[in-house]
Amino acid sequence: MAHRDDFSQSVKDALAKRAGFLCSNPDCLVKLVSSGGDSDHSTISLGVAAHICAAAPGGPRYDSEMSREERASIQNAIFLCPTCATLIDKNNGSDYPGELLRYWKSVRELNAKQELAKPPTKTESTFSVTSYGQVGGITAGQVNIGPVPRILTSELKNQLLKEIPVLGRPLEIHAVLGDEECYRFGKQIHDFLAQHGRVLQPMSQSMFDRPQKGLVYNPDVHRIVVGPES
Numbered sequence: 001m002a003h004r005d006d007f008s009q010s011v012k013d014a015l016a017k018r019a020g021f022l023c024s025n026p027d028c029l030v031k032l033v034s035s036g037g038d039s040d041h042s043t044i045s046l047g048v049a050a051h052i053c054a055a056a057p058g059g060p061r062y063d064s065e066m067s068r069e070e071r072a073s074i075q076n077a078i079f080l081c082p083t084c085a086t087l088i089d090k091n092n093g094s095d096y097p098g099e100l101l102r103y104w105k106s107v108r109e110l111n112a113k114q115e116l117a118k119p120p121t122k123t124e125s126t127f128s129v130t131s132y133g134q135v136g137g138i139t140a141g142q143v144n145i146g147p148v149p150r151i152l153t154s155e156l157k158n159q160l161l162k163e164i165p166v167l168g169r170p171l172e173i174h175a176v177l178g179d180e181e182c183y184r185f186g187k188q189i190h191d192f193l194a195q196h197g198r199v200l201q202p203m204s205q206s207m208f209d210r211p212q213k214g215l216v217y218n219p220d221v222h223r224i225v226v227g228p229e230s
Helices: 010-017 082-087 098-115 154-164 180-195
Strands: 032-034 042-043 048-051 077-080 172-175 205-208 215-218 224-227
Touching: 010 048, 010 077, 048 082, 077 082, 077 098, 098 180, 154 180, 172 180, 180 224
Parallel strands: 172 205, 172 224
Antiparallel strands: 032 042, 048 077, 215 224
């Protein structure tokens, strides 16, 4: 049986804390620790310290050039729920390359730091999403995500993930210059999409030669423009 370069308990503990005890898969983000048991000090933890590059030869994403110390280090670990830990290793890891897992990890740890001591974002209300002049998916013209409440509701989040693909080039998000409300709303969208695996350019404000209204995604240039509601 091949020797496994497993993580120490100290690595596992630090990894979970750095991820904020949430699964690092941006499409999951399930909470993985809570109180539990008979003791006032006991907890229930479901998190898994998964190897980015396998702990032993023949495993998913195994890298023969890594040293044993590197394989067992926190740099080679990602905090996941049991389901996602199993998922990334299917097909010997071919569907989830190391570069993607490292990106998940870096985003989750950055967001965990930014979320520290902040109250959760409140979402409310619903709305209808309408696409205008669209045939054959997002490649055909512009997708107008329509008039929306200026908060990220669960419906809008789902629509954004559906309409905005993961591409090799960064997504641009432009708010109308001088409109603070547009910028704040665009920043919410920017941060949400970054958490869900989209690569983005820094949020920007821009001038336009004609009025911009609502929220519009242009797939030809991979750009979102955030204009006023009305």
